[in-house]
Amino acid sequence: MAGETETETPYTRDRSESSGRLRGWLNDRSESIVLGYPLAMLALFFAVPLFLLIATSFYPKPSGEYYQVGFTLEHYRRLFTVPLYFRRLGFTVALSMATAFGCLAIGYPVAYTLARMDSRLRRRVYITTIVSTMWLTYIIRSYAWTVILSKNGVLNEFLLTIGAIDTALSLTPGIWALAIGMTYVFLPFAILTLYSSINNIDPELEEASKNLGADRFQTFRNVTVPLSKNGIYSAWMLVFILALGAYIVPRLLGKPAQWTLPVIIGNQSLNNLNVPFGAALSIAMMVVVIVILVAGYELLGLGSEEMAGAGGGTDG
Amino acid sequence: MSRIELDGLTKVYGSDVVAVDDIDLTVKDGEFVTLVGPSGCGKTTTLRCIAGFETVTDGRIAMDDREITAEPPYRRDVGMVFQSFALFPHMTVEENVAYGMRVADRDFSDTEVDDRVTEMLAMIELPGIEERMPSQLSGGQQQRVALARALALNPGALLLDEPLASLDEKLRKQMQAELSRIQKDLGVTTVFVTHNQEEAMTMSDRIVVLNDGEFEQVGSPDTVYHEPESIFVADFIGKANVFRGSVTGGEEGVVDVDTDTGVLKATADDRLDAGTDVGVVVRPEGISLERHETEDAIGDGGTRANVTAGEVNLVQMLGGTVEYRVYTDAGTELIVTTQAGEQRATPIERGDRVRVSFAAERARALSIESIVENRVVDVRPEIEAETGS
Numbered sequence: 001m002a003g004e005t006e007t008e009t010p011y012t013r014d015r016s017e018s019s020g021r022l023r024g025w026l027n028d029r030s031e032s033i034v035l036g037y038p039l040a041m042l043a044l045f046f047a048v049p050l051f052l053l054i055a056t057s058f059y060p061k062p063s064g065e066y067y068q069v070g071f072t073l074e075h076y077r078r079l080f081t082v083p084l085y086f087r088r089l090g091f092t093v094a095l096s097m098a099t100a101f102g103c104l105a106i107g108y109p110v111a112y113t114l115a116r117m118d119s120r121l122r123r124r125v126y127i128t129t130i131v132s133t134m135w136l137t138y139i140i141r142s143y144a145w146t147v148i149l150s151k152n153g154v155l156n157e158f159l160l161t162i163g164a165i166d167t168a169l170s171l172t173p174g175i176w177a178l179a180i181g182m183t184y185v186f187l188p189f190a191i192l193t194l195y196s197s198i199n200n201i202d203p204e205l206e207e208a209s210k211n212l213g214a215d216r217f218q219t220f221r222n223v224t225v226p227l228s229k230n231g232i233y234s235a236w237m238l239v240f241i242l243a244l245g246a247y248i249v250p251r252l253l254g255k256p257a258q259w260t261l262p263v264i265i266g267n268q269s270l271n272n273l274n275v276p277f278g279a280a281l282s283i284a285m286m287v288v289v290i291v292i293l294v295a296g297y298e299l300l301g302l303g304s305e306e307m308a309g310a311g312g313g314t315d316g
Numbered sequence: 317m318s319r320i321e322l323d324g325l326t327k328v329y330g331s332d333v334v335a336v337d338d339i340d341l342t343v344k345d346g347e348f349v350t351l352v353g354p355s356g357c358g359k360t361t362t363l364r365c366i367a368g369f370e371t372v373t374d375g376r377i378a379m380d381d382r383e384i385t386a387e388p389p390y391r392r393d394v395g396m397v398f399q400s401f402a403l404f405p406h407m408t409v410e411e412n413v414a415y416g417m418r419v420a421d422r423d424f425s426d427t428e429v430d431d432r433v434t435e436m437l438a439m440i441e442l443p444g445i446e447e448r449m450p451s452q453l454s455g456g457q458q459q460r461v462a463l464a465r466a467l468a469l470n471p472g473a474l475l476l477d478e479p480l481a482s483l484d485e486k487l488r489k490q491m492q493a494e495l496s497r498i499q500k501d502l503g504v505t506t507v508f509v510t511h512n513q514e515e516a517m518t519m520s521d522r523i524v525v526l527n528d529g530e531f532e533q534v535g536s537p538d539t540v541y542h543e544p545e546s547i548f549v550a551d552f553i554g555k556a557n558v559f560r561g562s563v564t565g566g567e568e569g570v571v572d573v574d575t576d577t578g579v580l581k582a583t584a585d586d587r588l589d590a591g592t593d594v595g596v597v598v599r600p601e602g603i604s605l606e607r608h609e610t611e612d613a614i615g616d617g618g619t620r621a622n623v624t625a626g627e628v629n630l631v632q633m634l635g636g637t638v639e640y641r642v643y644t645d646a647g648t649e650l651i652v653t654t655q656a657g658e659q660r661a662t663p664i665e666r667g668d669r670v671r672v673s674f675a676a677e678r679a680r681a682l683s684i685e686s687i688v689e690n691r692v693v694d695v696r697p698e699i700e701a702e703t704g705s
């Protein structure tokens with residue numbers, strides 16, 4: 001008995017000491033460990049690529065090569081002096097904004113209906129259906145619209161049959177096809193973002209509003225919309241950013257005159273081998289986007305305290 | 317202020333959940349009526365029907381002589397306080413209280429609105445909190461603001477769904493008094509929902525005991541407590557001792573009931589035929605205790621009715637009263653309360669042998685329907701287990 005305790009005691013003490021030492025080491029560095037991981041990931045996936053992008057935009061572009069390490073302002077001069085690029089940028093931003101507003105206008109009623117649906121089963125079926133459309137690649141979905149909107153497509157046939165038009169419309173490629181396609185492709189993102197935000201609003205708040213004499217529209221305007229403000233902004237922003245980066249949809253559904261900046265960046269980098277100029281275009285786009293998002297955030301007074309409880313979870 | 321009339325009100329959820337089953341109730345002008353009952357008995361549903369948040373399956377609802385069964389909630393003249401308070405989190409206290417005036421068809425001037433808000437905040441004794449957000453208020457303050465908001469438009473009736481349930485004991489007592497005061501001051505017709513029977517007893521003009529979507533009893537707190545019409549009511553409102561047995565005979569409103577504890581004499585409102593299964597209900601304060609040292613038969617040979625012997629299991633001081641748990645020789649546990657001031661030569665303590673007796677007038681025989689038995693199990697399983705059958 002005694003021997004056992006004697007051999008056991010130093011062993012246990014030893015172990016607890018070493019684990020204590022490890023714990024001490026961890027405790028001392030816990031802060032840097034906890035913060036270090038996200039910082040490393042941010043650096044790896046965000047800061048480094050961004051830095052490379054900025055650096056590349058200043059590299060000279062000798063003909064026949066992608067780029068050469070060096071320094072030149074040539075690409076930025078071209079960007080600011082050739083009006084085409086800023087016009088393309090303006091068009092891209094306008095199209096993306098319109099897409100974002102379109103998605104909000106269509107998505108909000110859908111999301112609201114989903115959030116206030118009594119039957120859980122039905123709600124799940126609808127949400128699954130909406131999510132499942134996102135599994136299809138953009139190419140397939142854009143082609144589907146090409147087919148629907150084409151000269152002898154379903155839409156034209158329908159309009160001809162009911163006598164709304166005499167000759168088939170040439171819709172695709174074109175600005176309407178592009179707008180419809182963009183809205184369709186990004187709608188699920190808006191719906192899901194809005195849904196989770198509206199779902200967070202206690203239905204009793206809407207009932208309280210009606211109890212106080214507000215009709216459906218007043219309740220919607222005074223209670224539902226303000227309480228889903230964060231969700232509305234998140235959905236708008238998400239669609240706006242996704243739309244800005246869209247490459248396939250404008251390429252397939254738009255005429256060359258309606259190609260967005262990403263298509264031009266792609267052409268510059270891949271066809272003209274002008275990676276530095278592509279980088280400069282990307283940075284111009286990024287700056288504009290950041291300005292728009294920050295302005296929007298400030299303008300709407302989002303992130304204030306009382307909003308935190310309502311739909312804050314969807315802050316993107 | 318208005319009178320509320322419910323006429324055959326029925327609400328069925330889906331195809332088979334009968335939440336409210338054909339109830340008739342008239343709440344008089346200025347009356348404070350409380351709906352009590354166990355969880356899921358349909359209290360909230362009744363209130364939501366009156367407020368217009370549920371489409372009723374059958375029956376009609378009227379305020380004064382205006383039928384409002386099909387009116388949307390925003391065209392009914394009722395104010396509601398929700399259990400969650402449902403204050404608008406994105407509006408200040410002032411905006412919350414003024415909300416009804418701001419959305420009203422009638423144009424209120426800014427000074428009118430300001431004055432009314434000030435008046436309401438004075439009424440709830442929270443002046444000067446206009447600019448606060450609901451998140452900056454305590455539970456009790458939120459509760460008062462919700463009340464002020466509901467009353468700002470001077471509604472014909474006030475509906476309250478367990479508004480005090482989320483408050484702690486002390487605050488709840490305080491708010492009960494506050495609420496009673498405001499209700500009396502304004503004379504507003506009030507329907508109050510709670511599953512706290514004590515709250516119902518202290519605040520109401522009339523109590524409606526609901527069970528499974530149906531009324532068990534409607535009456536003043538006093539009537540419901542002293543003259544329960546069913547074992548369910550006796551058990552739900554206040555504490556009750558229930559002796560199961562069957563009627564063996566009787567005369568003139570008093571019946572003999574054969575129970576495990578012997579033959580008990582009890583009053584009965586209805587004629588109860590011999591052989592009817594009944595429960596004899598005695599309130600804890602209706603029973604008296606005496607020391608009973610000898611082990612032998614009780615009093616005059618153990619044949620007298622409404623007397624039995626037992627041993628004290630537990631003595632608890634409850635404020636002004638003392639509560640005893642007595643385990644009788646017949647194998648049931650009884651609750652007995654006496655006034656704390658009632659002096660005895662030697663106090664009765666745990667483990668003492670006692671003689672337990674009660675007058676026939678303090679005991680009520682209520683017939684047991686099979687359904688009622690199950691309901692009793694739902695509410696107070698320990699009583700069921702103790703009284704046996």
Ligand SMILES: Nc1ncnc2c1ncn2[C@@H]1O[C@H](COP(=O)(O)OP(=O)(O)OP(=O)(O)O)[C@@H](O)[C@H]1O
Binds near residue numbers: 329355357360361
């Ligand atoms: N929206 C609904 N859909 C289906 N059934 C419901 C719905 N709301 C309530 N019920 C059912 O109706 C019955 C009565 O519910 P109600 O909410 O009125 O009870 P309650 O008396 O307020 O209970 P509690 O004290 O728990 O609040 C319950 O059986 C409940 O499950």
Ligand SMILES: [Mg+2]
Binds near residue numbers: 359360361
């Ligand atoms: Mg309820």
